[in-house]
Amino acid sequence: MKVLTLNFLTCAVKACKSSSDSFPLHPKDCELVSDELEVNSALLTNVLTRVDWKALTTTAAELGFPTLPATPPTPEELAGDEKMLKELHTLLMETQINEGKLVCGHCGHEYAVKEGIANFLLPNHLV
Amino acid sequence: MASTEEIAPEKYEEQHVHEVYEQIASHFSSTRYKAWPIVKQFMQSLTPGSVGLDVGCGNGKYLAVNHDVFIIGSDRSSNLVKIASQHQPHAAIVADTLALPHQAASFDFAISIAVIHHLSTPERRTEAVAAILECLKDEGKALIYVWALEQKDSRRGWDEGSEQDLMVPWVMKIGKKNSPSGEATEKTFHRYYHLYRSGELESNIAAAGGEVVESGYEKDNWWAICKRKQIES
Numbered sequence: 448m449k450v451l452t453l454n455f456l457t458c459a460v461k462a463c464k465s466s467s468d469s470f471p472l473h474p475k476d477c478e479l480v481s482d483e484l485e486v487n488s489a490l491l492t493n494v495l496t497r498v499d500w501k502a503l504t505t506t507a508a509e510l511g512f513p514t515l516p517a518t519p520p521t522p523e524e525l526a527g528d529e530k531m532l533k534e535l536h537t538l539l540m541e542t543q544i545n546e547g548k549l550v551c552g553h554c555g556h557e558y559a560v561k562e563g564i565a566n567f568l569l570p571n572h573l574v
Numbered sequence: 575m576a577s578t579e580e581i582a583p584e585k586y587e588e589q590h591v592h593e594v595y596e597q598i599a600s601h602f603s604s605t606r607y608k609a610w611p612i613v614k615q616f617m618q619s620l621t622p623g624s625v626g627l628d629v630g631c632g633n634g635k636y637l638a639v640n641h642d643v644f645i646i647g648s649d650r651s652s653n654l655v656k657i658a659s660q661h662q663p664h665a666a667i668v669a670d671t672l673a674l675p676h677q678a679a680s681f682d683f684a685i686s687i688a689v690i691h692h693l694s695t696p697e698r699r700t701e702a703v704a705a706i707l708e709c710l711k712d713e714g715k716a717l718i719y720v721w722a723l724e725q726k727d728s729r730r731g732w733d734e735g736s737e738q739d740l741m742v743p744w745v746m747k748i749g750k751k752n753s754p755s756g757e758a759t760e761k762t763f764h765r766y767y768h769l770y771r772s773g774e775l776e777s778n779i780a781a782a783g784g785e786v787v788e789s790g791y792e793k794d795n796w797w798a799i800c801k802r803k804q805i806e807s
């Protein structure tokens with residue numbers, strides 16, 4: 448599962464969605480792998496305008512990546528900075544959580560990630 | 575729902591939809607590769623960098639249509655999600671349509687193709703539409719596609735007046751290699767479907783607090799593009 452995907456996921460428990468503690472989910476005991484992927488700069492540049500940068504900063508820090516800049520690069524900055532584009536591509540698109548857990552900061556429920564696939568089916572008592 | 579009053583709908587669907595897809599996943603996937611024109615058109619009309627959902631993505635065949643957007647596909651069948659997750663640059667997760675792990679008002683678009691007709695009560699079908707609409711931004715659009723009752727020219731031949739809730743057989747051919755007897759054979763699975771009559775999808779959307787932008791009929795299916803009803807200010 449891509450780091451980018453985490454920016455668009457929250458807890459599946461209905462009562463958690465209105466709480467700011469449920470986003471982003473917190474990676475726990477994660478094994479990361481890198482999947483090589485061709486850079487699509489149009490996609491990345493435009494997706495970045497939709498990314499919650501604060502949440503991404505949290506996720507990156509929790510996964511042990513170097514601190515991200517305080518604000519996201521603008522499309523213009525990105526167009527002139529191939530190195531930054533490549534780094535963001537590596538972090539968002541190529542880095543994958545292969546095994547581990549995603550924890551909700553509100554209810555504490557842990558969602559398993561196995562072979563790169565996160566499972567959000569809830570046990571009966573949480574539905 | 576036919577003669578299953580005592581069984582909770584989610585249990586019924588578990589047995590008559592989810593377990594079947596889990597078992598037929600790879601065979602089902604090998605027969606599902608052609609994109610329907612309306613869906614293809616919708617996907618190709620998206621602006622680059624749009625972020626959206628494919629709710630009930632199955633093997634992810636619609637993830638292959640546009641590589642300039644980012645889609646998170648979800649399905650209850652982990653066997654199908656494994657296949658779907660191979661479509662770059664997208665993502666696929668295991669999730670339930672009625673308990674999606676996404677934030678409200680965050681997505682540019684959503685599609686749900688041949689999914690909500692597997693839910694076994696009108697309330698659950700409306701709830702599914704509401705769950706999809708909830709994920710959309712104000713200007714976001716969702717394309718929902720369901721099997722039609724009116725399909726008299728199809729192989730199945732159903733039409734107005736036919737039973738709307740039924741079990742549809744899926745015949746899986748098993749080759750010699752995979753057959754315990756060593757002979758080529760076949761196994762039949764049954765999946766629950768609710769066939770939609772004309773106007774019914776639009777009613778679900780209205781009941782879910784949505785607004786139909788455009789709707790129509792395409793080869794044995796009803797479809798509708800909808801958005802969240804804008805609250806007048």
Ligand SMILES: [Zn+2]
Pocket residue numbers: 458459460463469551552553554555556
């Ligand atoms: Zn939670």
